[in-house]
Amino acid sequence: xxxxxxxxxxxxxxxxxxxxxxxxxxxxxxxxxxxxxxxxxxxxxxxxxxxxxxxxxxxxxxxxxxxxxxxxxxxxxxxxxxxxxxxxxxxxxxxxxxxxxxxxxxxxxxxxxxxxxxxxxxxxxxxxxxxxxxxxxxxxxxxxxxxxxxxxxxxxxxxxxxxxxxxxxxxxxxxxxxxxxxxxxxxxxxxxxxxxxxxxxxxxxxxxxxxxxxxxxxxxxxxxxxxxxxxxxxxxxxxxxxxxxxxxxxxxxxxxxxxxxxxxxxxxxxxxxxxxxxxxxxxxxxxxxxxxxxxxxxxxxxxxxxxxxxxxxxxxxxxxxxxxxxxxxxxxxxxxxxxxxxxxxxxxxxxxxxxxxxxxxxxxxxxxxxxxxxxxxxxxxxxxxxxxxxxxxxxxxxxxxxxxxxxxxxxxxxxxxxxxxxxxxxxxxxxxxxxxxxxx
Amino acid sequence: xxxxxxxxxxxxxxxxxxxxxxxxxxxxxxxxxxxxxxxxxxxxxxxxxxxxxxxxxxxxxxxxxxxxxxxxxxxxxxxxxxxxxxxxxxxxxxxxxxxxxxxxxxxxxxxxxxxxxxxxxxxxxxxxxxxxxxxxxxxxxxxxxxxxxxxxxxxxxxxxxxxxxxxxxxxxxxxxxxxxxxxxxxxxxxxxxxxxxxxxxxxxxxxxxxxxxxxxxxxxxxxxxxxxxxxxxxxxxxxxxxxxxxxxxxxxxxxxxxxxxxxxxxxxxxxxxxxxxxxxxxxxxxxxxxxxxxxxxxxxxxxxxxxxxxxxxxxxxxxxxxxxxxxxxxxxxxxxxxxxxxxxxxxxxxxxxxxxxxxxxxxxxxxxxxxxxxxxxxxxxxxxxxxxxxxxxxxxxxxxxxxxxxxxxxxxxxxxxxxxxxxxxxxxxxxxxxxxxxxxxxxxxxxxxxxxxxxxxxxxxxxxxxxxxxxxxxxxxxxxxxxxxxxxxxxxxxxx
Numbered sequence: 001x002x003x004x005x006x007x008x009x010x011x012x013x014x015x016x017x018x019x020x021x022x023x024x025x026x027x028x029x030x031x032x033x034x035x036x037x038x039x040x041x042x043x044x045x046x047x048x049x050x051x052x053x054x055x056x057x058x059x060x061x062x063x064x065x066x067x068x069x070x071x072x073x074x075x076x077x078x079x080x081x082x083x084x085x086x087x088x089x090x091x092x093x094x095x096x097x098x099x100x101x102x103x104x105x106x107x108x109x110x111x112x113x114x115x116x117x118x119x120x121x122x123x124x125x126x127x128x129x130x131x132x133x134x135x136x137x138x139x140x141x142x143x144x145x146x147x148x149x150x151x152x153x154x155x156x157x158x159x160x161x162x163x164x165x166x167x168x169x170x171x172x173x174x175x176x177x178x179x180x181x182x183x184x185x186x187x188x189x190x191x192x193x194x195x196x197x198x199x200x201x202x203x204x205x206x207x208x209x210x211x212x213x214x215x216x217x218x219x220x221x222x223x224x225x226x227x228x229x230x231x232x233x234x235x236x237x238x239x240x241x242x243x244x245x246x247x248x249x250x251x252x253x254x255x256x257x258x259x260x261x262x263x264x265x266x267x268x269x270x271x272x273x274x275x276x277x278x279x280x281x282x283x284x285x286x287x288x289x290x291x292x293x294x295x296x297x298x299x300x301x302x303x304x305x306x307x308x309x310x311x312x313x314x315x316x317x318x319x320x321x322x323x324x325x326x327x328x329x330x331x332x333x334x335x336x337x338x339x340x341x342x343x344x345x346x347x348x349x350x351x352x353x354x355x356x357x358x359x360x361x362x363x364x365x366x367x368x369x370x371x372x373x374x375x376x377x378x379x380x381x382x383x384x385x386x387x388x389x390x391x392x393x394x395x396x397x398x399x400x401x402x403x404x405x406x407x408x409x410x411x412x413x414x415x416x417x418x419x420x421x422x423x424x425x426x427x428x429x430x431x432x433x434x435x436x437x438x439x440x
Numbered sequence: 441x442x443x444x445x446x447x448x449x450x451x452x453x454x455x456x457x458x459x460x461x462x463x464x465x466x467x468x469x470x471x472x473x474x475x476x477x478x479x480x481x482x483x484x485x486x487x488x489x490x491x492x493x494x495x496x497x498x499x500x501x502x503x504x505x506x507x508x509x510x511x512x513x514x515x516x517x518x519x520x521x522x523x524x525x526x527x528x529x530x531x532x533x534x535x536x537x538x539x540x541x542x543x544x545x546x547x548x549x550x551x552x553x554x555x556x557x558x559x560x561x562x563x564x565x566x567x568x569x570x571x572x573x574x575x576x577x578x579x580x581x582x583x584x585x586x587x588x589x590x591x592x593x594x595x596x597x598x599x600x601x602x603x604x605x606x607x608x609x610x611x612x613x614x615x616x617x618x619x620x621x622x623x624x625x626x627x628x629x630x631x632x633x634x635x636x637x638x639x640x641x642x643x644x645x646x647x648x649x650x651x652x653x654x655x656x657x658x659x660x661x662x663x664x665x666x667x668x669x670x671x672x673x674x675x676x677x678x679x680x681x682x683x684x685x686x687x688x689x690x691x692x693x694x695x696x697x698x699x700x701x702x703x704x705x706x707x708x709x710x711x712x713x714x715x716x717x718x719x720x721x722x723x724x725x726x727x728x729x730x731x732x733x734x735x736x737x738x739x740x741x742x743x744x745x746x747x748x749x750x751x752x753x754x755x756x757x758x759x760x761x762x763x764x765x766x767x768x769x770x771x772x773x774x775x776x777x778x779x780x781x782x783x784x785x786x787x788x789x790x791x792x793x794x795x796x797x798x799x800x801x802x803x804x805x806x807x808x809x810x811x812x813x814x815x816x817x818x819x820x821x822x823x824x825x826x827x828x829x830x831x832x833x834x835x836x837x838x839x840x841x842x843x844x845x846x847x848x849x850x851x852x853x854x855x856x857x858x859x860x861x862x863x864x865x866x867x868x869x870x871x872x873x874x875x876x877x878x879x880x881x882x883x884x885x886x887x888x889x890x891x892x893x894x895x896x897x898x899x900x901x902x903x904x905x906x907x908x909x910x911x912x913x914x915x916x917x918x919x920x921x922x923x924x925x926x927x928x929x930x931x932x933x934x935x936x
Binding site for chain 2: 309310311312314315317318321322324325326327328329330331332388389
């Protein structure tokens with residue numbers, strides 16, 4: 001049991017680092033939170049019931065912000081269910097609230113409670129009701145209570161982190177495979193841009209632009225991804241057939257891919273895309289999990305199974321560990337390498353499609369420097385650049401570590417230049433810690 | 441009789457690694473002008489001991505004295521400064537640098553920060569003159585022969601005024617002519633008052649060169665004796681700790697029909713027109729000097745290198761065999777000469793290494809059947825008596841003999857019909873050798889055909905049914921009955 005824990009820690013120690021980072025940013029970003037929507041409504045309704053029994057006369061006051069709609073609707077519904085009399089419902093400005101109070105006073109009505117959000121509860125109108133509207137009785141202003149909770153740990157923020165890193169994390173799956181074979185793929189950032197331009201351009205020019213059908217969009221996505229795959233196949237071909245170092249081949253393809261993207265986009269951003277195209281990048285259909293994040297998790301699951309349970313995964317490790325020994329053991333080394341480069345390119349293509357969907361446009365400027373962030377995620381995740389070792393789930397941890405640091409620094413208002421310095425230090429630190437834990 | 445303090449005295453050296461106690465209080469003495477043979481099975485602690493001496497490892501306990509003065513050797517530079525030079529089996533040369541650059545690496549002859557090449561070159565030339573050899577001083581070391589690289593290492597030791605030179609398996613990759621030359625140099629160094637620790641598995645050499653032998657077993661001294669007072673048999677007995685009846689187990693196998701026939705194999709200068717046949721139940725030895733084209737020949741058969749000409753038939757049928765994959769599918773297995781570079785993925789577990797050539801049948805629909813893999817490997821571990829703490833142990837952590845057994849296990853599990861053993865017992869201790877010989881006998885008894893490449897003539901004569909001698913890529917002779925052949929006859933053809 002203890003050794004199992006030790007092994008887990010030594011293999012997935014980065015998870016611990018990630019959790020510590022999360023804990024740190026949670027502490028640092030803890031602040032007063034005001035409940036909104038349904039939660040706020042429930043609190044106010046409970047308070048009204050406690051103070052005024054079954055039949056209070058209530059005024060509901062909320063701002064006209066869309067976020068308050070749920071609040072108003074929930075309070076009205078829940079109060080009506082308990083038998084309260086809702087004299088008026090205000091959605092708007094203090095002026096409207098004053099008018100409503102005056103109207104109730106003019107009608108000779110009494111008022112028990114005013115249900116407010118935290119913002120509306122602080123309006124000056126309600127500061128001295130006794131003198132302003134003596135005829136109303138003694139109405140009490142009820143607001144939801146605030147509580148302390150880290151901004152970092154709000155579910156919206158966590159989902160935001162996941163969504164922000166989804167593209168890099170997906171591309172990092174392919175990069176992990178390539179690095180495990182002892183290679184490197186510098187072309188992924190450019191392929192991402194190429195794919196985004198391709199998918200946007202194909203939709204604009206062939207699928208009917210903003211009126212494109214679902215089928216047309218799917219075909220465009222598929223075509224963009226497959227074209228990227230062909231570039232990857234070319235890189236793999238150069239690496240396997242001519243023994244050109246992967247660094248050189250993919251450096252060249254990085255330039256070629258980026259250039260092609262600029263040529264195809266003619267230096268512009270392509271935005272003639274239907275609104276429904278953002279489904280992949282911005283939608284959240286599964287338990288409010290963003291679709292890109294769901295896709296990322298699915299791909300990591302598949303990649304983990306591939307690397308840990310399948311013959312192909314074993315071959316990828318073997319080729320990286322000792323290519324000659326692998327070849328002499330009957331491993332089809334060239335085919336395995338081809339697979340790694342094609343997979344990396346296909347995933348970069350998919351990343352480009354997701355990015356185009358998130359930003360609802362395609363531009364050749366996407367993905368700049370992404371190859372380096374992707375490599376950083378892989379390396380922070382514990383994969384050795386010498387090949388032969390590494391874990392898919394480590395890469396996911398690495399990607400999240402980078403995302404959490406960036407997000408945490410945004411929340412604590414660290415400026416972006418400083419962020420780069422910190423990120424660089426963290427990447428180096430993570431690899432250093434790994435090296436110290438596994439001395440050679 | 442009082443004697444001057446020994447040149448080197450190591451006392452009670454203890455060194456342990458996680459899970460292993462490599463040295464349990466080893467003593468070692470070396471006098472000036474003496475050649476001491478350090479003997480022991482693989483894993484006995486010889487390598488650890490010399491790494492302690494070379495400063496690569498720091499002993500947990502024990503003292504080291506040079507000329508009677510306690511001298512801590514905590515790092516390679518300290519050790520070098522104390523006059524100790526260790527020549528490891530894998531040389532410490534930078535392949536891209538010349539002999540001169542390598543010799544003075546870290547101790548460059550400089551003037552005002554600039555290297556004075558002329559003086560370095562002159563000093564290097566003088567060193568080689570002292571050794572009585574001539575080598576190309578300006579070629580990158582990777583282009584030199586193994587023997588010459590070794591001479592560069594020796595020159596390097598002399599250049600830093602070493603008085604104690606440790607040689608770890610110096611003859612492993614040398615031809616017998618080169619070994620003779622090395623011995624002359626060792627005797628020369630001996631006359632100049634140096635102490636030499638000589639590690640070798642070849643007992644013949646030990647009897648030729650050593651003045652005294654020290655034997656280790658399981659990290660302890662089990663014998664120390666002047667060479668004249670101990671014989672081969674006694675040494676082997678102490679190394680393995682048991683009586684060894686016969687170095688080569690007997691075999692009675694009916695040899696059957698031809699299994700593998702190759703004709704006209706050709707590739708560049710290394711293999712020129714090689715033809716032979718191996719039959720079921722037969723061990724065919726390919727012998728000759730290093731560089732005779734033996735390994736190159738079997739690599740062509742295995743599809744590891746492309747052949748320029750030649751035909752390969754298995755059970756009478758022509759096979760293309762353009763890749764190792766195809767050769768393996770056709771039932772051929774190759775146990776490479778170099779386990780570390782070609783046989784194993786050292787950073788991976790022994791189980792994964794075992795599985796590598798076997799995934800074609802261990803996997804179903806692309807998924808590795810892990811339970812099957814573990815069961816089969818556990819069986820191999822038992823059968824071959826592989827010493828591993830568990831199946832997840834890294835292959836790089838094993839001793840040479842156990843590594844070879846893992847390589848064996850992976851090929852045996854494939855049930856190949858034709859097995860090629862390239863130097864199967866190189867760098868392996870006597871006990872493990874015997875086990876491997878037994879296993880080869882079992883394999884041929886089961887109707888397999890074996891091609892064995894070996895430089896050790898006693899092994900060739902003891903194990904082979906038929907012997908093929910190669911020289912410069914050609915077959916220069918064949919002995920159809922090993923029992924009636926002498927080492928001299930073979931050597932005559934090998935150097936022809």
